[in-house]
Amino acid sequence: MSKIIISLNDKKLYFYVNNLLQGVYPISIGKPETPTPIGEFTVIEKTVNPGGGLGTRWLGFTREKHGIHGTNNPSTIGKAVSAGCVRMYNHHIEAIYPYVPIGTPIIIKDFYQDPNVSYFDDFYYHSTNKYYTVKAGDSLWKIGQKYGTTVHGLKKANNLNSDLIFPGQTLIIP
Numbered sequence: 001m002s003k004i005i006i007s008l009n010d011k012k013l014y015f016y017v018n019n020l021l022q023g024v025y026p027i028s029i030g031k032p033e034t035p036t037p038i039g040e041f042t043v044i045e046k047t048v049n050p051g052g053g054l055g056t057r058w059l060g061f062t063r064e065k066h067g068i069h070g071t072n073n074p075s076t077i078g079k080a081v082s083a084g085c086v087r088m089y090n091h092h093i094e095a096i097y098p099y100v101p102i103g104t105p106i107i108i109k110d111f112y113q114d115p116n117v118s119y120f121d122d123f124y125y126h127s128t129n130k131y132y133t134v135k136a137g138d139s140l141w142k143i144g145q146k147y148g149t150t151v152h153g154l155k156k157a158n159n160l161n162s163d164l165i166f167p168g169q170t171l172i173i174p
Contacts, residue, residue, distance in 0.1 A: 002096075002104045004068070006086060007112035008036060011078055013068070013088065014114055015096050020161040021114055023096070023169045027068075028076045028087035036084050036108060037066055043104040046097070057093040061106050068106070069093065091133065095168025114159065130173035134165045147173045 005014040006027065013025045030036040045060030045067070055070015070090035071077065077089055086108075132143055140151045140163050151163070157174040165171070 002099050002101070004096075004100070004104065004106045005112050006036070006106065006108040007110075008038070008108065009111040011080075012112075013086065014112065015099075017099060017164065020164075021159050022099075022164060022166065023092075023158075024114075025088055025092045025096075025170070026077050028071070028078065028082055029080050030082050030084040031080050034083045036082070036086060037062065038108050038110065041066075041106040041108070043100055043102055043106065046100070046102060048097075055087070055093065056090045057097045059093070059097070059100055059104075059106075091168040092170070095134075095166040099166070132171045132173050134167050134169045134171060136167045138165065138167070139163070140165060143171065143173075149174055 001018065003016040003019070005016070007014070008029050011027050011029055013027045014021060015023045015025065041061040043059050043061055045058070047058040049056055050058040050069065053072050055072055058067050058069045060067040066084050068086040068088060070093045071087040074089055076087060130147065132147070140154050144151050144154055153174045154160070154171060157172045
């Protein structure tokens with residue numbers, strides 16, 4: 001079962017499958033005058049190519065039309081600019097979309113920190129980090145070979161508890 005936790009303070013979306021963290025994604029949130037709602041929700045609607053400025057995928061979670069969606073303006077990611085929705089890069093929402101069925105829990109908090117991620121490790125904040133976006137057919141072993149690291153190193157740097165990775169997921173290369 002999938003689960004999404006959103007941390008408004010640091011504008012991050014945490015994506016879990018079977019309670020194992022699969023990815024942490026940058027997001028945009030609501031403006032102060034139209035804030036993203038805080039609380040516990042579930043996915044009630046899914047749409048591919050919803051139109052307008054909603055990017056390539058829509059995951060609705062309130063009857064008031066709040067949702068998680070892509071964006072046609074990627075420069076807004078990391079900012080408080082929406083009418084209350086949560087925006088993601090299109091390739092990020094496309095990566096998680098197939099794994100988010102109707103009924104998936106969405107928890108939105110002012111602040112959230114995964115207890116298994118060390119936010120003070122050098123690799124997390126280090127400005128010279130290398131990043132890699134997973135492509136179809138990739139494995140941790142192939143990525144490790146390409147960048148001269150190990151599967152264990154990749155799993156540790158990205159707080160992965162399994163070898164499961166998704167196309168579109170961004171990985172830190174230690």
